[in-house]
Amino acid sequence: MIKVVYPGTFDPPHLGHLDIVKRSCALFDKVVIAIAKSPRKNLLFSLEERLDMFRAMVEELSPKVEVKGFDGLLVDFMKKEDIKVIVRGVRLFTDFEYELQIALNNNNLAGVETIFMMPSQDYIHISSTIVRDIASYCGNLEGLVHPYVAKKLKEKFGCF
Template sequence: MKRAVYPGTFDPPHLGHLDIVKRAVRIFDRLVVAVARNPRKNLLFSVEERVDMFSKMVEDIEAVEVRDFDGLLVDFMKKENLEVIVRGVRLFTDFEYELQIALNNYKLAKVETVFMMPSQDYIHISSTIVRDIASYCGCLKGLVHPYVEERLREKFGCR
């Protein structure tokens, strides 16, 4: 059984993330979405809120489990017996950064990284853009799951 991890801060999770999950479960038997605590980032949602939102997005995908983690990803992978890292890349600049991380993860623990691009329908979406639109109470249709939209509207006091 091939088990992979899809790590990130997912602040908030969006449809591009969900697209990567749906594509990854066609390749791997089990996928753990690992939501990073990452206290060094100024995050909009707590780790518990991010796990809740992502869990709601994937509740009908049996092969997916959403968990939080803290520390090095490779340590989490060893503890959970995960073999491969799945990373979504949208642009060449994303790839450059992700390649550095992948090379270091391989050096640290000999784990492989698989890079996946979201479909053209979602390649333009980022959590930063979603947060910006939500902060102005803008339309989030086609960017996030309805539950995530609800949580964003609550967070920014939108009606």
């Protein structure tokens, strides 16, 4: 069985993330979405909220997909979960440049491999930063996030 991890902060998770998960499911036996606690980042949602939102998004993909939180180095989480492959979504060349540095360091630290996937054309323009910006002005989130995530964003920003 080939298990992969799809790590990130996912603040908030969006349809581009879901696209990568669904396409990973077609290639691998098990996809573990690893949501980083990331206490040093100024996050909009708590780890528990991000876990809840991503679980709602992938409910139909169970049991092939699991959503777990972690704190610390990704490679330590991977060792604990017995996972040897990372899946990362990359949208632009600047994403690839940053992700390549991380992939090389993860390989040096623990011998893990990283597979890069581009989101489908329908989702390549979406980022969590853009979603947060639109939500902060109570803008239309349709086509960007799962309805449950949209509800949580509206609650967070008081948009009713």
